[in-house]
Amino acid sequence: xxxxxxxxxxxxxxxxxxxxxxxxxxxxxxxxxxxxxxxxxxxxxxxxxxxxxxxxxxxxxxxxxxxxxxxxxxxxxxxxxxxxxxxxxxxxxxxxxxxxxxxxxxxxxxxxxxxxxxxxxxxxxxxxxxxxxxxxxxxxxxxxxxxxxxxxxxxxxxxx
Amino acid sequence: xxxxxxxxxxxxxxxxxxxxxxxxxxxxxxxxxxxxxxxxxxxxxxxxxxxxxxxxxxxxxxxxxxxxxxxxxxxxxxxxxxxxxxxxxxxxxxxxxxxxxxxxxxxxxxxxxxxxxxxxxxxxxxxxxxxxxxxxxxxxxxxxxxxxxxxxxxxxxxxxxxxxxxxxxxxxxxxxxxxxxxxxxxxxxxxxxxxxxxxxxxxxxxx
Numbered sequence: 001x002x003x004x005x006x007x008x009x010x011x012x013x014x015x016x017x018x019x020x021x022x023x024x025x026x027x028x029x030x031x032x033x034x035x036x037x038x039x040x041x042x043x044x045x046x047x048x049x050x051x052x053x054x055x056x057x058x059x060x061x062x063x064x065x066x067x068x069x070x071x072x073x074x075x076x077x078x079x080x081x082x083x084x085x086x087x088x089x090x091x092x093x094x095x096x097x098x099x100x101x102x103x104x105x106x107x108x109x110x111x112x113x114x115x116x117x118x119x120x121x122x123x124x125x126x127x128x129x130x131x132x133x134x135x136x137x138x139x140x141x142x143x144x145x146x147x148x149x150x151x152x153x154x155x156x157x158x159x160x
Numbered sequence: 161x162x163x164x165x166x167x168x169x170x171x172x173x174x175x176x177x178x179x180x181x182x183x184x185x186x187x188x189x190x191x192x193x194x195x196x197x198x199x200x201x202x203x204x205x206x207x208x209x210x211x212x213x214x215x216x217x218x219x220x221x222x223x224x225x226x227x228x229x230x231x232x233x234x235x236x237x238x239x240x241x242x243x244x245x246x247x248x249x250x251x252x253x254x255x256x257x258x259x260x261x262x263x264x265x266x267x268x269x270x271x272x273x274x275x276x277x278x279x280x281x282x283x284x285x286x287x288x289x290x291x292x293x294x295x296x297x298x299x300x301x302x303x304x305x306x307x308x309x310x311x312x313x314x315x316x317x318x319x320x321x322x323x324x325x326x327x328x329x330x331x332x333x334x335x336x337x338x339x340x341x342x343x344x345x346x347x348x349x350x351x352x353x354x355x356x357x358x359x360x361x362x363x364x365x366x367x
Contacts, residue, residue, distance in 0.1 A: 055327075056195075119197065125293070128296050139204065155302065156298060
């Protein structure tokens with residue numbers, strides 16, 4: 001009977017890939033659940049200092065971010081190498097911090113407006129003068145709750 | 161021609177490709193880390209209406225200069241000794257027993273020339289405009305660490321567990337609210353024993 005082809009000798013059976021989609025879907029769901037979208041790309045160098053007595057910043061919807069640091073090499077030609085403030089996606093001067101906080105605060109729902117935290121993500125090489133100016137601006141708009149964002153680690157490593 | 165049997169099956173061979181595409185997209189956009197840092201409250205801009213007179217002995221001054229050197233209570237100090245000095249100051253409890261400020265849980269030297277009680281003690285931090293941020297954070301970390309060490313000690317004595325552990329469990333939104341309510345009282349109680357009074361003066365401009 002010639003209905004069935006005889007298997008040729010030495011031919012390996014193909015590996016079944018039928019379960020591949022299941023595996024991939026499993027991975028997909030894992031990453032979908034743990035993903036948070038990056039909202040702004042960094043234009044400043046941002047090596048945070050280390051601290052050991054840290055508290056976690058829960059509830060990301062209650063946090064406003066202020067970045068400070070030297071502009072990254074691609075921006076240094078235009079903006080120089082002095083530490084700068086980055087708000088959302090652009091560089092800003094100290095006087096723009098206050099209006100930025102007010103603007104961001106207005107975007108949040110009413111019940112969150114009084115519990116917002118300002119997270120200062122500052123490069124460890126920045127000078128305190130700039131930070132003091134920012135803090136003064138924050139006091140002017142009554143954004144008193146701040147968080148110096150750090151890495152978790154030995155604080156004495158900052159000194160090297 | 162009429163079809164025989166059911167409708168033809170949809171070819172699912174490309175499903176894996178679509179899933180891969182999505183997978184790669186989420187892989188690229190993922191950031192898993194949550195931020196952590198030192199929480200601080202800034203003082204309001206308007207000064208309080210009544211001027212409170214604070215005794216000099218209740219103030220613990222920390223000065224950082226632009227080279228990152230520390231002047232603690234008019235004494236040049238190494239950063240690693242700062243925590244011990246702050247603890248000694250906060251835990252001093254200099255008020256004699258019987259007075260209203262007497263601190264019955266302090267284990268310090270009870271030196272009359274240092275702070276009266278942890279309730280009265282204030283740490284004043286001053287820094288130069290050219291101080292490096294990294295140094296400043298290290299100093300802040302040590303001062304917060306001093307408070308946490310003392311609070312841990314009291315929490316261990318009262319409740320048999322660390323204050324920092326109770327606090328992070330209290331702040332964690334995943335903790336059931338029944339446990340949270342219970343922790344809230346304990347956390348507040350310990351915080352009242354050693355209230356964090358860290359004042360930051362305006363930065364000095366020159367020298």
